[in-house]
């Protein structure tokens with residue numbers, strides 16, 4: 001039973017005694033001796049979720065050395081045996097969905113249901129990548145020479161630096177670590193310092209499942225440690241999800257080192273509601289896209305384009321539902337939206353909203369003002385909808401919070417032009433049953449993921465996930481796309497000697 005960080009068993013609810021954080025280095029759980037890290041509950045920032053000490057440079061060196069040592073053995077382990085470990089780890093996550101899902105909610109702030117759902121989702125991701133073991137391992141091509149065969153096989157890259165964000169503390173790490181390990185790589189992982197507890201849980205599941213020592217190391221550290229990990233001479237490739245500014249820094253560093261890098265960064269995703277849409281459905285989906293996880297998904301709906309004939313009716317429906325959302329302690333029954341991840345995030349988002357609503361052409365439809373209630377002293381923000389008369393920073397800048405910016409469009413053409421009017425291009429949603437509009441959206445809206453009649457967020461493990469435009473860099477994630485990043489091909493010409501021409 002994985003218990004490294006302390007109590008996770010719950011008899012009738014989460015035990016709120018602070019957990020202790022450990023690093024996993026070269027197969028050993030260690031306390032670390034860097035600065036103290038205090039991990040707090042964003043709904044009640046005086047409440048400590050976990051405490052530990054940051055990892056230091058020598059921990060990083062040891063983790064990378066252990067990874068390099070074990071890599072040849074892990075790469076030579078049959079794919080099916082590696083897959084079995086991922087499957088077992090999935091079983092452990094499934095067995096712990098409740099206690100770990102509650103810890104996730106406690107630590108990150110998404111609702112209990114979302115926390116539990118995320119742990120379950122991580123299990124599915126591990127299972128999907130385990131199932132890759134039974135799919136074709138490469139391709140065989142005909143040769144222009146008699147008797148010869150040309151094989152294109154996939155080989156692991158080596159040591160992968162995995163750097164993950166706060167907003168999906170287990171799902172995003174799972175979708176990077178599972179394919180990395182499944183294809184025979186070894187991993188040194190630095191999760192966001194805001195959610196270290198769930199990182200420990202995922203690492204515990206993998207260790208418990210039988211992962212050999214050194215194949216995965218977990219270092220809890222600050223951004224500077226992440227930077228040193230990415231540039232470490234013993235690292236072969238880097239996968240990152242997080243902010244655009246950090247991502248671009250990593251891309252530049254990896255460019256200098258000619259090191260493969262994959263980044264998933266910002267989004268400013270639009271939902272488009274056309275005049276034939278089912279407005280009830282669209283309102284529910286836009287609400288989910290904009291306010292689940294308090295809008296802290298790179299796939300969240302942060303822009304809305306409504307076609308003029310239905311705009312008044314739709315906005316009335318949407319703002320009424322947004323205002324009625326129950327915001328509060330994410331672990332409490334009935335809460336529909338929890339806090340954002342930290343007081344700093346709350347203040348940054350609030351500042352951007354205040355600056356926006358002070359500008360001409362920005363009309364606050366609902367939310368927008370901080371809570372003054374004693375129980376809402378945590379990192380809470382209300383679901384906020386603003387209507388914009390034209391271009392505005394609220395239309396362009398990713399706020400990563402529960403803020404939706406709306407513009408009206410005269411017709412379908414203008415609606416798609418507005419949806420596409422962003423430097424980002426991760427996802428979009430179009431609400432319509434008009435096949436011509438669907439075809440036009442598929443053609444014109446430059447995004448990596450397009451939803452018809454469903455919210456902009458969401459990603460199934462067996463299909464490619466990722467960007468267009470400036471939302472990302474490098475090969476996509478998930479599905480078979482993951483193989484493109486986590487392996488390199490080797491072209492093997494196989495010619496039996498007896499075929500040599502006489």
Ligand code: UN1
Nearest residue numbers: 264297298299457458459
């Ligand atoms: C989802 O939409 O469920 O950081 C997943 C993010 C994305 C993952 C989104 N990389 O929010």
